[in-house]
Amino acid sequence: MSEITKKYTNGEVTVVWKPDQCIHSRLCWTQLGEVFNPRNRPWVNMEAASTEKIIDQVSKCPSGALSYYLNNTENPPENISTETRIEVIPNGPLLVYGNINVQLRDGAKENRSKVTAFCRCGQSKNKPFCDGSHIGAGFEDV
Numbered sequence: 078m079s080e081i082t083k084k085y086t087n088g089e090v091t092v093v094w095k096p097d098q099c100i101h102s103r104l105c106w107t108q109l110g111e112v113f114n115p116r117n118r119p120w121v122n123m124e125a126a127s128t129e130k131i132i133d134q135v136s137k138c139p140s141g142a143l144s145y146y147l148n149n150t151e152n153p154p155e156n157i158s159t160e161t162r163i164e165v166i167p168n169g170p171l172l173v174y175g176n177i178n179v180q181l182r183d184g185a186k187e188n189r190s191k192v193t194a195f196c197r198c199g200q201s202k203n204k205p206f207c208d209g210s211h212i213g214a215g216f217e218d219v
């Protein structure tokens with residue numbers, strides 16, 4: 078069975094959504110609900126925020142279910158940060174933004190780009206990466 082992929086664009090940037098990969102972190106609709114609203118059809122409104130805001134939010138998707146590409150890569154919008162950034166999600170994973178190379182427990186190496194979610198709760202079945210298990214486990218970091 079092929080994976081479902083949906084695309085939404087504002088002409089500048091296209092958001093790609095792969096629902097099968099979603100771990101329901103809820104970050105997209107709690108942080109940028111004017112664009113990502115599961116109650117609406119379609120659930121993504123590309124006209125409700127700037128391209129920069131949409132890219133910033135999509136970059137926080139811990140599962141990779143949301144990704145984006147610029148429609149015109151020769152003239153990318155300004156203000157897109159390329160610095161490596163690390164963010165602790167309350168009661169959730171550690172997000173590392175940027176291109177990284179992860180050496181796994183067995184010595185294998187894996188290249189990751191954009192954003193990678195690392196498990197902090199210890200419940201992931203895909204360590205060291207977050208698989209959304211922290212939600213079912215009721216993980217609290219306080």
Ligand code: FES
Pocket residue numbers: 169170171195196197198199200201202206207208209210211212
């Ligand atoms: S933090 Fe998400 S599975 Fe552990």
